[in-house]
Amino acid sequence: MNRKISHQAHLLKEIMSYEFTAVELNLFLDTHPNDVKALTEYNQVTECLKKLKFEYEKCYGPLTNFGTSPSQHPWRWIDEPWPWQIEY
Amino acid sequence: MWIYEKKLEYPAKVSGPNPRLAKIIIEQYGGSDGELSAGIRYLTQRYTMPTGMAKGVLTDIGTEELAHFEIVGTVVYKLLKGVSPQQMQEAGMGAYYADFGKGIFPINAAGNPWTAAYIDAKDDPISNLHEDLAAEQKARAVYENLLNLSDDPCVNDTLKFLREREVVHFQRFGEVLDNVQTWMNSKKVF
Numbered sequence: 001m002n003r004k005i006s007h008q009a010h011l012l013k014e015i016m017s018y019e020f021t022a023v024e025l026n027l028f029l030d031t032h033p034n035d036v037k038a039l040t041e042y043n044q045v046t047e048c049l050k051k052l053k054f055e056y057e058k059c060y061g062p063l064t065n066f067g068t069s070p071s072q073h074p075w076r077w078i079d080e081p082w083p084w085q086i087e088y
Numbered sequence: 089m090w091i092y093e094k095k096l097e098y099p100a101k102v103s104g105p106n107p108r109l110a111k112i113i114i115e116q117y118g119g120s121d122g123e124l125s126a127g128i129r130y131l132t133q134r135y136t137m138p139t140g141m142a143k144g145v146l147t148d149i150g151t152e153e154l155a156h157f158e159i160v161g162t163v164v165y166k167l168l169k170g171v172s173p174q175q176m177q178e179a180g181m182g183a184y185y186a187d188f189g190k191g192i193f194p195i196n197a198a199g200n201p202w203t204a205a206y207i208d209a210k211d212d213p214i215s216n217l218h219e220d221l222a223a224e225q226k227a228r229a230v231y232e233n234l235l236n237l238s239d240d241p242c243v244n245d246t247l248k249f250l251r252e253r254e255v256v257h258f259q260r261f262g263e264v265l266d267n268v269q270t271w272m273n274s275k276k277v278f
């Protein structure tokens with residue numbers, strides 16, 4: 001299938017990829033809390049993610065709710081697509 | 089407290105509608121070694137764990153398993169998209185359709201609903217962690233079975249990602265077991 005993926009899906013995939021790295025480093029740090037290299041990488045990825053999410057949320061509304069990310073008017077949290085509806 | 093993130097952990101793609109595949113993939117949604125079992129098992133075992141590391145790893149892996157539950161649910165949802173009741177019946181999902189329609193309900197591939205009997209949570213960190221290590225290996229084995237049965241390369245990509253996560257989780261749980269054993273030995277004063 002050669003369907004061109006949307007700008008939204010493209011940005012989201014970039015976020016997914018960085019956040020996956022963060023998940024992996026997080027689990028590693030849980031059992032290697034003194035590993036300086038992993039911690040430095042974790043903090044770098046966290047910074048990148050913050051920027052990417054800010055970019056994404058400007059266009060497509062909040063990625064997280066309950067006070068973790070502001071919304072434009074009208075309340076955009078309920079905007080579709082939800083994750084299972086997105087074509088990657 | 090949990091914060092939902094409006095994204096999947098990994099892209100879940102399917103090549104097209106495929107109810108026969110949906111019928112077996114659902115094993116990892118509501119089966120004994122599936123992602124729901126994994127998430128509930130770890131998040132339930134956290135409370136009586138003796139070390140910060142054990143509590144942290146169970147929290148984090150349990151949370152990641154819920155993200156996997158969502159990925160598998162998404163795969164099943166997408167595999168059933170555009171499928172008619174007739175096609176579901178022909179694929180062996182007639183009984184499923186009669187009960188749930190195209191809702192995504194946690195059953196295993198044989199049709200049994202998810203049950204808490206699939207998991208355990210004892211006030212004994214060693215037995216819990218051995219259960220978790222075995223659970224990760226069993227989940228890996230099920231993903232390999234599903235890969236042997238699947239004919240959709242897009243679904244295979246997602247299944248391979250999920251299988252790899254089980255291997256990493258197994259590794260982390262092994263480290264936690266060491267940590268808890270060290271802690272227990274340090275407590276033994278004769």
Ligand SMILES: [Fe+2]
Pocket residue numbers: 126153224227253254257
């Ligand atoms: Fe796992």
